[in-house]
Amino acid sequence: MMQTFTQFGASDIFSALGIDWKMLVFQIIGFVILVWLMTKFVYPPLIKTIDARQEKIEASNEAAKAAEEKAANATKEIAKLLTEARKEAAEIVTTAKEEATAIATDTEAKSKQEAERIVAAAQESIAKEVLAAKKALHNETIELVAAATEKVVGKNVSAAVDAKVIKTALEESN
Amino acid sequence: MQGKISRRKLALFVADAVESRHTLGSVLRDVAAYLVDTKRTREAELLVRAIEDELAQRGIVVAHVVTARPLERELEQAIKELIDARELHLDSEIDESVIGGVRIETPGKLLDATIKHKLLALHQAKI
Numbered sequence: 565m566m567q568t569f570t571q572f573g574a575s576d577i578f579s580a581l582g583i584d585w586k587m588l589v590f591q592i593i594g595f596v597i598l599v600w601l602m603t604k605f606v607y608p609p610l611i612k613t614i615d616a617r618q619e620k621i622e623a624s625n626e627a628a629k630a631a632e633e634k635a636a637n638a639t640k641e642i643a644k645l646l647t648e649a650r651k652e653a654a655e656i657v658t659t660a661k662e663e664a665t666a667i668a669t670d671t672e673a674k675s676k677q678e679a680e681r682i683v684a685a686a687q688e689s690i691a692k693e694v695l696a697a698k699k700a701l702h703n704e705t706i707e708l709v710a711a712a713t714e715k716v717v718g719k720n721v722s723a724a725v726d727a728k729v730i731k732t733a734l735e736e737s738n
Numbered sequence: 739m740q741g742k743i744s745r746r747k748l749a750l751f752v753a754d755a756v757e758s759r760h761t762l763g764s765v766l767r768d769v770a771a772y773l774v775d776t777k778r779t780r781e782a783e784l785l786v787r788a789i790e791d792e793l794a795q796r797g798i799v800v801a802h803v804v805t806a807r808p809l810e811r812e813l814e815q816a817i818k819e820l821i822d823a824r825e826l827h828l829d830s831e832i833d834e835s836v837i838g839g840v841r842i843e844t845p846g847k848l849l850d851a852t853i854k855h856k857l858l859a860l861h862q863a864k865i
Contacts, residue, residue, distance in 0.1 A: 699865040702864070706864050707864070710857050714837075717837060717838065717853055723807055725838065726807055727813060729839045729840075730805065730839060730840045730851070733839055733849070734813070734816045734820050734840070736851075
């Protein structure tokens with residue numbers, strides 16, 4: 565190649581192509597130095613920063629996953645709590661209904677009992693009043709009969725009637 | 739000093755005298771004197787009843803008869819038949835308040851068939 569270059573003249577080709585080979589070498593050296601500088605001073609902190617960021621992102625992802633799991637668990641827990649709460653509420657409602665029914669039944673029975681007692685008391689009172697009225701009538705009748713008999717018989721008992729009364733009494737007791 | 743003679747013994751003593759009839763007058767006087775002497779005159783009524791009871795046991799009955807009018811002989815006879823005693827003494831009393839009928843009281847028995855009693859019974863029938 566060098567022979568070709570030298571044959572045709574290397575500087576002539578670079579010149580023909582518009583390349584200054586001295587400049588090119590200089591640029592290559594400069595590029596190598598830049599790469600070395602970058603490798604030495606720029607890339608390590610950059611990579612470190614990237615790694616740190618990567619770690620942060622991974623930690624964030626894990627935290628997000630954990631949060632998601634927690635959220636899922638919390639949802640499950642909430643659902644469970646809701647189910648229990650509904651069940652408990654249903655039990656409370658059922659108990660309340662049963663108690664209300666029992667109270668209503670008890671109240672009804674008590675009311676019925678009280679009504680029966682009042683009716684019985686009224687009937688007893690009426691019966692007593694009727695009995696008292698009957699007694700009063702009976703006594704009044706006796707009183708009237710006795711008074712009338714005493715007045716009529718006391719004046720009209722003749723000796724013959726008296727003798728007949730005595731005779732009858734003696735015969736009855738004989 | 740002798741102890742107190744019981745009413746029962748006195749009644750027996752008088753009943754014996756009534757039955758024998760010989761010493762009745764003196765016995766009654768003695769008993770009356772005894773009652774006065776022992777200050778037991780309050781017991782006279784009870785003693786008479788005791789004597790009547792004793793005599794009734796021996797068949798001698800004293801019947802206390804109360805009527806509004808004097809008893810006819812026929813009714814007296816009916817009363818004697820009713821009482822059925824060996825010896826009957828009727829102690830009749832007229833009491834107009836009985837209105838009518840008869841009340842016969844013998845020791846241990848009482849028949850009250852007076853109109854007054856019946857009216858009283860009617861009064862007592864009140865409730």
